Amino acid sequence: MIVQALYHGGVFVALMLLLAALVCAGVRIVRGPSGPDRVVALDILSLLGVAAAGMAVIVSGSTAFIDIALGVALVGFLASVAFAGFIERGSIDEEEEG
Amino acid sequence: MMALLSALFLVAGAGLCLIAAVGVLRLPDYFMRMHAATKAGVAGCGLLLIGVAFAEPSPGMWIKVAIAIVFLLLTQPIAGHLLARAGYVAGVPLWGGTSDDQLKGELRRGDFDQPATARPRRTKMQKGIDQVVLGLASGRGLETAIAEALELARTHKADLVGLAIVDTKTLHNVGPVPLGGNHYAAQLRNTLTTKARHRMAEAVQSFEQAARAANIRFAVSVEEGDPVAILRAQLDRGVTLVLPRHAWFDHGLAEKQIDPAARLARHRITPAEASDKGDAPIVVFS
Numbered sequence: 001m002i003v004q005a006l007y008h009g010g011v012f013v014a015l016m017l018l019l020a021a022l023v024c025a026g027v028r029i030v031r032g033p034s035g036p037d038r039v040v041a042l043d044i045l046s047l048l049g050v051a052a053a054g055m056a057v058i059v060s061g062s063t064a065f066i067d068i069a070l071g072v073a074l075v076g077f078l079a080s081v082a083f084a085g086f087i088e089r090g091s092i093d094e095e096e097e098g
Numbered sequence: 099m100m101a102l103l104s105a106l107f108l109v110a111g112a113g114l115c116l117i118a119a120v121g122v123l124r125l126p127d128y129f130m131r132m133h134a135a136t137k138a139g140v141a142g143c144g145l146l147l148i149g150v151a152f153a154e155p156s157p158g159m160w161i162k163v164a165i166a167i168v169f170l171l172l173t174q175p176i177a178g179h180l181l182a183r184a185g186y187v188a189g190v191p192l193w194g195g196t197s198d199d200q201l202k203g204e205l206r207r208g209d210f211d212q213p214a215t216a217r218p219r220r221t222k223m224q225k226g227i228d229q230v231v232l233g234l235a236s237g238r239g240l241e242t243a244i245a246e247a248l249e250l251a252r253t254h255k256a257d258l259v260g261l262a263i264v265d266t267k268t269l270h271n272v273g274p275v276p277l278g279g280n281h282y283a284a285q286l287r288n289t290l291t292t293k294a295r296h297r298m299a300e301a302v303q304s305f306e307q308a309a310r311a312a313n314i315r316f317a318v319s320v321e322e323g324d325p326v327a328i329l330r331a332q333l334d335r336g337v338t339l340v341l342p343r344h345a346w347f348d349h350g351l352a353e354k355q356i357d358p359a360a361r362l363a364r365h366r367i368t369p370a371e372a373s374d375k376g377d378a379p380i381v382v383f384s
Contacts, residue, residue, distance in 0.1 A: 010105025
């Protein structure tokens with residue numbers, strides 16, 4: 001009985017902590033101040049997406065959500081790599097001498 | 099028992115995720131934020147997924163969670179490394195208190211044009227202008243730059259100085275010469291410098307005419323050497339620099355056309371407003 005209450009309390013606290021984390025990352029995305037800063041915020045947002053998919057397994061009781069966590073992790077990694085390439089290439093102008 | 103372990107891991111994981119997110123929100127520069135995001139993020143996610151596996155225990159679940167964690171551990175360090183490298187190469191500014199930049203000289207850093215929000219609003223300080231320094235480079239945009247400088251000098255009752263520079267640093271760089279070509283290279287340098295001096299004199303003349311017509315007292319100073327260093331030496335309290343939008347101090351003689359705004363940005367001299375419209379001059383407040 002008390003174990004059940006503790007478990008449900010733990011799940012609730014974890015969900016609230018994740019929500020706060022999402023808000024923090026969201027604020028960083030809005031605030032910037034530069035593109036790369038937003039990309040880093042997006043990176044942690046995708047990690048939080050993995051965590052949220054994990055929580056969805058518990059909340060909904062459907063274990064299929066763990067596959068979604070894997071998928072989100074994969075997509076987040078690819079997005080980070082693509083953005084990194086974009087930042088790196090977009091920044092250097094062709095003119096060599098300074 | 100499993101339920102308690104699960105709750106423990108879930109709270110620990112979510113807490114670490116929150117710490118990572120707060121780090122991303124609060125840490126002062128890009129690289130610190132990146133470090134918070136990847137390190138704490140992976141640990142938090144991993145712990146949380148373990149908690150999920152404790153909540154719904156089955157062999158399949160454990161395997162999937164293990165795969166997810168291994169995948170995160172493999173990919174996130176790579177993503178973090180790539181982002182840090184990209185940011186450094188892009189020239190994202192380091193935190194002001196950084197004492198040691200170990201990548202200096204190892205990786206090339208590009209220009210990083212700061213967005214308008216990050217730049218301090220320098221236009222508000224216009225009332226403190228004591229001296230207007232006008233860069234005299236012959237080429238497109240010189241006329242508007244002269245007009246702007248005269249206007250500034252009149253409205254702020256500031257001293258007006260026409261600063262004519264010959265960019266010998268660029269003009270002396272005539273590229274590789276074949277064996278025995280040194281004589282020719284020296285001759286080429288001389289011709290270019292002489293031509294540049296002539297064009298500079300024309301620019302000075304048009305400036306003098308305009309200033310006389312506007313009935314403003316002025317001074318002219320002539321320099322040769324590295325324009326950026328000379329301009330930087332001018333930047334003092336209360337000094338405003340006005341430069342033509344499209345003309346640099348090679349006076350149009352360098353092989354490649356030089357964009358003054360890009361050149362200044364590379365040496366971390368930031369104009370007040372980056373309006374790219376037409377021939378509007380570049381204005382730098384000190």
